[in-house]
Amino acid sequence: QKEVEQNSGPLSVPEGAIASLNCTYSDRVSQSFFWYRQYSGKSPELIMSIYSNGDKEDGRFTAQLNKASQYVSLLIRDSQPSDSATYLCAVNYSGGSNYKLTFGKGTLLTVNP
């Protein structure tokens, strides 16, 4: 059973701080990794994709991937109240039908003004 584990949260940070969200996955042979943001009552929206080891930055968001440690993280710099949402980590496992994603259960982030 391929698994994706996220820190369960909830995570609370003050406005302007760095929020750090973590995710581990069970299958070493994984190819692509995604972070989705989901506001309450809404559907998930993609915020970051990462495919190779290292850091990928997009505005205030940085995704970090370490395949040796089977670990992917999302850093949100200068956190804003509008960043308050549940963040889902998703992993695409190679082999078989590699169109499928396995999702973590999400981490609820609250940014306090």
Add this chain to the structure above:
Amino acid sequence: DVKVTQSSRYLVKRTGEKVFLECVQDMDHENMFWYRQDPGLGLRLIYFSYDVKMKEKGDIPEGYSVSREKKERFSLILESASTNQTSMYLCASITQPNQPQHFGDGTRLSIL
């Protein structure tokens, strides 16, 4: 931008009814997915389709069926709705392996 459209945002049905949830995508994607999302359980895959008339069971297919008669449309069918199928249902599509899935707005279904 990819557009995935689900037919209803909110739906209320009665136990035993046959329920249809519709999903349409406008980007000629071959692969489409149906999930349900429940508090504490996360997103769980019900069924997916990799081509017209082709389907594969996901993790929780019991009590559901699907139909894909046209490439752009993927329907989820609750054959005889039960209260434990009250949930948020999400449709998604993807065109190539290793690419992210794009979600519709979701349907919040209540079975009374």
